[in-house]
Amino acid sequence: xxxxxxxxxxxxxxxxxxxxxxxYGEVSACERLAEDAAMSPDLETKAEILAMMAxxxxxxxxxxxxxxxxxxADPYPFIDSFADIFDRFHRQTTPxxxxxxxxxxxxxxxxAADFYREIAAYLDPETRELVLETLSGTGHSEFVVDAxxxxxxxxxxxxxxLALWGRRLMGEALSQAQMVVAERDALSAVxxxxxxxxxxxxxxxxxxxxxxxxxxxxxxxxxxxxx
Amino acid sequence: xxxxxxxxxxxxxxxxxxxxxxxYGEVSACERLAEDAAMSPDLETKAEILAMMAxxxxxxxxxxxxxxxxxxADPYPFIDSFADIFDRFHRQTTPxxxxxxxxxxxxxxxxAADFYREIAAYLDPETRELVLETLSGTGHSEFVVDAxxxxxxxxxxxxxxLALWGRRLMGEALSQAQMVVAERDALSAVxxxxxxxxxxxxxxxxxxxxxxxxxxxxxxxxxxxxx
Numbered sequence: 001x002x003x004x005x006x007x008x009x010x011x012x013x014x015x016x017x018x019x020x021x022x023x024y025g026e027v028s029a030c031e032r033l034a035e036d037a038a039m040s041p042d043l044e045t046k047a048e049i050l051a052m053m054a055x056x057x058x059x060x061x062x063x064x065x066x067x068x069x070x071x072x073a074d075p076y077p078f079i080d081s082f083a084d085i086f087d088r089f090h091r092q093t094t095p096x097x098x099x100x101x102x103x104x105x106x107x108x109x110x111x112a113a114d115f116y117r118e119i120a121a122y123l124d125p126e127t128r129e130l131v132l133e134t135l136s137g138t139g140h141s142e143f144v145v146d147a148x149x150x151x152x153x154x155x156x157x158x159x160x161x162l163a164l165w166g167r168r169l170m171g172e173a174l175s176q177a178q179m180v181v182a183e184r185d186a187l188s189a190v191x192x193x194x195x196x197x198x199x200x201x202x203x204x205x206x207x208x209x210x211x212x213x214x215x216x217x218x219x220x221x222x223x224x225x226x227x
Numbered sequence: 228x229x230x231x232x233x234x235x236x237x238x239x240x241x242x243x244x245x246x247x248x249x250x251y252g253e254v255s256a257c258e259r260l261a262e263d264a265a266m267s268p269d270l271e272t273k274a275e276i277l278a279m280m281a282x283x284x285x286x287x288x289x290x291x292x293x294x295x296x297x298x299x300a301d302p303y304p305f306i307d308s309f310a311d312i313f314d315r316f317h318r319q320t321t322p323x324x325x326x327x328x329x330x331x332x333x334x335x336x337x338x339a340a341d342f343y344r345e346i347a348a349y350l351d352p353e354t355r356e357l358v359l360e361t362l363s364g365t366g367h368s369e370f371v372v373d374a375x376x377x378x379x380x381x382x383x384x385x386x387x388x389l390a391l392w393g394r395r396l397m398g399e400a401l402s403q404a405q406m407v408v409a410e411r412d413a414l415s416a417v418x419x420x421x422x423x424x425x426x427x428x429x430x431x432x433x434x435x436x437x438x439x440x441x442x443x444x445x446x447x448x449x450x451x452x453x454x
Binding site for chain 1: 303
């Protein structure tokens with residue numbers, strides 16, 4: 001914290017960073033879904049993916065508008081400053097085929113949604129409402145369950161490969177999350193709390209990671225994959 | 228017209244075909260915009276393009292839902308049967324760079340909107356309302372004007388190349404439209420009219436093409452390009 005920065009200033013910076021990350025995450029999700037849509041085997045699947053994309057886009061606009069409201073005259077350079085986080089993640093987890101892309105969308109969306117729901121508890125009511133709103137409409141990706149289970153039924157070996165893939169996705173997500181915490185002090189402070197606002201202590205953060213890991217395992221199970 | 232097909236049956240088939248073409252057109256537009264978004268030079272431009280994409284997707288859902296309402300239990304195979312028209316057009320008009328992609332989006336959307344507005348006059352009120360609704364939100368592409376005019380200002384030679392490109396787009400669009408008319412009797416009948424419902428006579432069709440060509444020229448002019 002800079003010497004002339006009050007706890008309130010720091011909290012506000014942390015919230016701006018959080019919204020910025022969420023916003024870039026939506027852009028990144030749209031781009032990844034666009035690639036998936038181009039690979040889809042039939043028009044109905046393509047339509048499902050484009051519907052997910054339209055929902056993510058709607059969330060992006062809400063987050064961007066909130067940034068403008070809070071201070072950013074031009075929100076784009078600020079949002080763009082979070083590009084690295086997602087680019088690193090995507091570079092490490094480029095799907096080698098259509099099924100890996102589906103598993104990534106499903107596991108990634110689920111993990112992100114869980115994480116944001118955990119964070120939401122520590123936010124001011126207005127930001128909390130915005131964050132929870134951007135988690136709506138993720139039910140779209142249920143069609144992934146049918147596609148992945150069907151593929152494993154046709155060829156059980158696919159299950160082993162995709163299970164490894166799921167573990168790699170989770171590992172990369174955690175390692176990126178740790179880098180964000182290390183790089184963004186104000187954002188970390190929002191999670192950890194301070195004098196005037198509550199947050200998680202270290203034991204609380206540990207329990208949160210346990211819950212995230214359990215939810216990830218449950219999602220893998222739904223796909224017919226061992227976590 | 229099949230021997231047991233009443234004029235009403237044929238009109239209904241023509242309307243289904245029209246909605247099917249419009250619907251596939253939206254899917255095709257989404258895919259093209261996804262490619263453009265991936266090529267965008269900055270986040271703000273990417274956001275503009277993704278906003279266009281979300282609008283097109285919303286239109287797709289309306290058209291698809293109308294098909295389901297009218298008869299198609301599973302609308303996807305029907306919509307997919309119009310894929311060839313758009314695939315042919317896109318194969319003939321693959322942009323070689325970012326600016327060509329922008330001009331294609333702008334000229335193509337404008338031409339399509341003009342054409343559907345012309346057709347709308349000859350449709351039953353419910354279909355007309357649906358078609359006009361799917362034309363809303365096309366104002367997004369105004370940012371293309373700034374981008375293209377800026378590029379020509381920086382390098383006037385770009386203007387000559389893009390003017391040729393615009394003419395090629397118009398030529399390909401007209402030639403695809405003629406193929407559709409030749410392939411789809413019922414759809415053509417909706418335009419030309421019949422005993423029980425009005426349509427355009429040949430002179431009317433000629434005048435329509437004149438209006439479309441003039442509007443295309445005006446659009447090219449707005450981009451700083453000669454038509």
